[in-house]
Amino acid sequence: MSQAQDATPRRRPKRVLSAQEKHQIYLQLLTGELSQRQAAERWGVDATTVMRIRRVGREGALSALAQSRPGRRDGDQRDVELGAARAEIARLEETVKGQAIELVALRGKSRLGW
Numbered sequence: 165m166s167q168a169q170d171a172t173p174r175r176r177p178k179r180v181l182s183a184q185e186k187h188q189i190y191l192q193l194l195t196g197e198l199s200q201r202q203a204a205e206r207w208g209v210d211a212t213t214v215m216r217i218r219r220v221g222r223e224g225a226l227s228a229l230a231q232s233r234p235g236r237r238d239g240d241q242r243d244v245e246l247g248a249a250r251a252e253i254a255r256l257e258e259t260v261k262g263q264a265i266e267l268v269a270l271r272g273k274s275r276l277g278w
Contacts, residue, residue: 179208181217189214190221 181189189207192198193214200218204211 181207181209181213186217186221189217193218194221 185207189198189203192203193200198206200211200214204214207214
């Protein structure tokens with residue numbers, strides 16, 4: 165009975181990697197410092213975990229690069245000023261609309277002799 169138990173492969177306990185550890189693994193794979201098998205052994209995880217880290221890292225990098233635009237920075241001062249100017253325009257448009265409605269109402273009342 166004990167021989168049957170010894171013959172079955174034992175699974176290693178699941179290891180949860182932090183974001184920094186995953187990034188380190190991704191960089192090691194990217195630079196060729198480690199192969200996928202070597203990374204799995206060194207970090208004590210399954211090879212499929214390393215493959216998933218590689219895939220997610222690549223997809224994330226491609227997505228970030230696709231969203232970036234040359235010559236533009238997030239949070240640029242010019243973008244902030246443009247947003248503030250647009251908000252001011254919207255506020256002024258609403259004020260003008262309200263005044264136009266009030267003017268029509270007042271002129272309409274004066275024509276009726278109120």
